[in-house]
Amino acid sequence: MITGGHGYDVLNFHRFFRGLAGVDAYIQHMDDFASARANVRDSYDVVLFYTMLMEGPTDDGGPWYAGRPRTALEHLGETEQGIVLLHHSILAYPHWPVWSEMVGIQDRSFGHHPEQTLRLEIADPDHPITKDRNAWEMADETYMMDEPGVDSEILLTADHPRSMGAIAWARMHRRARVFCFQSGHDNLTWANPGFGETVLRGIQWASQRI
Template sequence: MTDKLKVALITEWHPFDVVNFQELFRAYDDIDAYPQAWDIFAQDVSRDSYDALVFYNMSFPAPPEDDPRRRYLEGRFGNTGQGIVLLHHAILSYETWPFWDAVSGTKDRRFTYHGEQELRCRVADNQHPITRGLDDFTVVDESYAMAEPAEDNEVLLTTDHPRSLRAIAWTRTYRDSRVFCYQSGHDDTTWRNPSFRTMLHRGIRWTAGRLH
């Protein structure tokens, strides 16, 4: 397939199943994904060449003033029009830094987590390109009990599970970039779920301006 999306997969600190995570992205025949450490990406001279950035980092604390990650975030980040995807624990990064509040659309990211929960996900907006035509589905995943995203987000998926925040997926705009936040995605149990794969695929394409 020609004209593939070029996607950076950005990771830091949190351990994960590297092999199956990469297999997840290899299954998308219209995406070329490039896994890399967050500090390496922040210093890459070609970082603006990606169509979308998928953050799968869990970074603490806020980087110091002279850190390349902070210089990039407070400078170029969001001003290039590149898509931004915050996947699973990336939403929790920089827990007390207002900058990441603005990116993620959350104001309070203190949390508790619960592994292997059966989450019934309900489509909250069936007109959005990411969820259009998608049925409600169930996924086994790690859940986060935390405050809901702010009111200036568009919520796409919800759950009523007592050990989870209600919003599972939402979109927003940060500077000149579309942002897709998806609370799901802990491990291969989730990654193999067809509906999860559809949501993530569409979310990446939507942030990159390829899905309307």
């Protein structure tokens, strides 16, 4: 699980992931991920991003401890290692085509609205992430931005004047399954059971466990 570029509630973030059954989370900054050996990075079943790094990425000009982030990120998709993009990570690297392709949105310019109340509707009742689930209400920060393209499977939607319509979607990045979830700003959202179930199933699906 990769962080960087945006502050967050560390204690409750760790508590949230410790509470997900069957998930052994190794939360680390992007510098640590990018400076790790390739075999270590490849050993994770899923790489979950909670980053909002807006510059680059580049392998040049950074401090020694930052590693080679561009190389590390360009490697994603070369294997079947799953990828999960949570909340502001869908906004990261806005001018990098590789990340835009991973997210499935080419123009990722955005507006944001904190503390909105959404009703999340099931858009695809047959997908493993949303199968046998019902709509639920949740408070979260929302984004106004372009919708995912036709090569994404829309899983959750919301009809809200201050939010994009797609809230969660699934896609492929080369050989890797990718799960994108707009939600997840803070503990107000993390404490919602519907959010937790979605993240858990997203991780399971990306890792090909369901």
